Amino acid sequence: xxxxxxxxTWVVISSWTAAISSKEVGFLTILILCTKQQSARLSRKxxxxxEMGGLIMIISNTDGSLQAVHCRVPRTNYTVxxxxxxxxxxxxxxxxxxxxxxxxxxxxxxxxNIGTVLKLDSINNGNEWKGYDMLIFNSWHWWLHTGRKxxxxxxxxxxxxxxxxxxxxxFKEGLTTWSKWVDSNIxxxxxxxxxxGVSPTHDGGEEWNSSNSNSTTSCRGQTQPVSGSTYxxxxxxxxxxxxxxxxxxSTPVTLLDVTTLSQLRKDGHPSIxxxxxxxxxxxxxxxxxxxxxxxxxxxxxxxxxRSRRNSGH
Numbered sequence: 001x002x003x004x005x006x007x008x009t010w011v012v013i014s015s016w017t018a019a020i021s022s023k024e025v026g027f028l029t030i031l032i033l034c035t036k037q038q039s040a041r042l043s044r045k046x047x048x049x050x051e052m053g054g055l056i057m058i059i060s061n062t063d064g065s066l067q068a069v070h071c072r073v074p075r076t077n078y079t080v081x082x083x084x085x086x087x088x089x090x091x092x093x094x095x096x097x098x099x100x101x102x103x104x105x106x107x108x109x110x111x112x113n114i115g116t117v118l119k120l121d122s123i124n125n126g127n128e129w130k131g132y133d134m135l136i137f138n139s140w141h142w143w144l145h146t147g148r149k150x151x152x153x154x155x156x157x158x159x160x161x162x163x164x165x166x167x168x169x170x171f172k173e174g175l176t177t178w179s180k181w182v183d184s185n186i187x188x189x190x191x192x193x194x195x196x197g198v199s200p201t202h203d204g205g206e207e208w209n210s211s212n213s214n215s216t217t218s219c220r221g222q223t224q225p226v227s228g229s230t231y232x233x234x235x236x237x238x239x240x241x242x243x244x245x246x247x248x249x250s251t252p253v254t255l256l257d258v259t260t261l262s263q264l265r266k267d268g269h270p271s272i273x274x275x276x277x278x279x280x281x282x283x284x285x286x287x288x289x290x291x292x293x294x295x296x297x298x299x300x301x302x303x304x305x306r307s308r309r310n311s312g313h
Contacts, residue, residue, distance in 0.1 A: 008261045010225040054133030055097055060196070061104035061142050086128065101128065104142035104151070107174040115153030117161065120173040123181045130185060136256075136299075137178070138196040140238045141284065143171045172241045179249045186251050195246060196256045196295065198238045201284040202266045207233035219283035222267040231263040254302060258295050265291050 077092040090097040108119040129135060142151070144167055154161050155170060186193055202219040208226055226232070239259050246253055262268070268291045274282040286292050 008264070009227075009229045010261075010264055054095070055099070055131070056134045056136070057099040057101060057129060057132045058136045058138075059101045059103050059106065059129060060136070060138035061102065099132070104139065105174055106137065106139045106178045109152060114161075116151060117154045117156050118152040118170075118174075120155060120157045120170060121177050123177060126181050126185060132191055134192045134194070135186075136194045136196055138199075139175065139178075140171060140198050140236075140242075143167050143174075143238075168237055168241060171238060172245065175241060175245045179245050179253075182253065183250045188252055193251060193253045194256055194299065195242065195253050197242060197258045198236050199284075199286070200236055200259055200263045202263075202269060203283045204233070205266075207231075208266055218271075218281055219266055219269045220271045220281050222269075222271075224267055226264040226266055229264075231260055233263065235259060235263075256295060256298055256302075258291075258298065261294070262286075262291050 079090045079092065081088040081090075085102060087100045088097055089100065103125070105118060106123065108122040108124050110117050110119055110122075145151070154163060155165050156162075157173060182193060202222070203217075205217045205219070208231075236259065242255070246255055265286075268286050270282045270285055270287055272281055274280065274285065
């Protein structure tokens with residue numbers, strides 16, 4: 001397969017950096033904050049106040065985007081409410097509330113007599129997604145888990161129940177169900193819908209041909225992004241599935257295509273400095289600040305562009 005290029009190059013601008021401590025983002029459930037390894041770029045408080053106002057919901061397996069939102073204004077007072085599976089984060093003094101729904105698959109995960117069943121053609125929990133000004137969906141990471149990390153025993157499509165199936169095919173089936181839900185339930189006069197693209201991992205150091213013997217097999221020891229705008233590996237196969245499903249949806253859904261720009265950041269993971277410390281080597285989650293706040297910058301740019309276009313500027 002050809003190399004993938006998004007014509008993006010990461011540049012360090014030291015004058016824009018400022019340290020963030022864990023005390024300033026203390027509401028986080030699992031903090032992946034590499035304060036000794038990285039620092040955060042803080043800019044434009046109107047990111048929240050002006051362009052991201054209203055009710056926002058993030059439906060994902062991780063609260064990284066929510067964490068990155070608070071990193072924008074770390075010294076601002078906030079409140080957190082938890083209602084069932086929802087965490088609702090409100091910035092006092094800003095007209096914005098962000099609800100986080102931890103949902104790794106978007107489709108239903110149901111406990112039944114035979115065990116936990118992943119129902120690829122069913123979304124019964126979608127009512128909690130309604131009524132928001134903005135919805136940001138994401139899925140893929142957990143579809144690959146097996147063994148003790150796999151949260152289900154069976155997969156179901158229609159009346160067919162089986163122990164397992166091709167994970168990419170299962171993902172496409174589930175995402176197609178989600179797209180049908182969006183078409184049937186979203187009023188675009190009220191709600192903007194975004195889908196955050198596939199977040200890459202860096203477990204295979206051979207992709208960037210590292211000459212450092214301590215880091216050729218993973219992100220461990222990486223301190224610099226891949227140079228230039230071309231990643232030497234290929235895109236995750238889920239990217240094609242996402243783009244295929246979104247190409248067939250009737251409702252306008254904006255893809256936040258973050259995959260290739262994130263692939264360039266082989267240095268952006270917690271590695272041995274993350275939640276499990278030196279017992280693990282996390283090359284799938286991202287440090288805060290770092291990559292997730294850049295995803296928010298892309299979202300901000302889209303919202304500003306739409307705001308100016310709607311106002312005639």
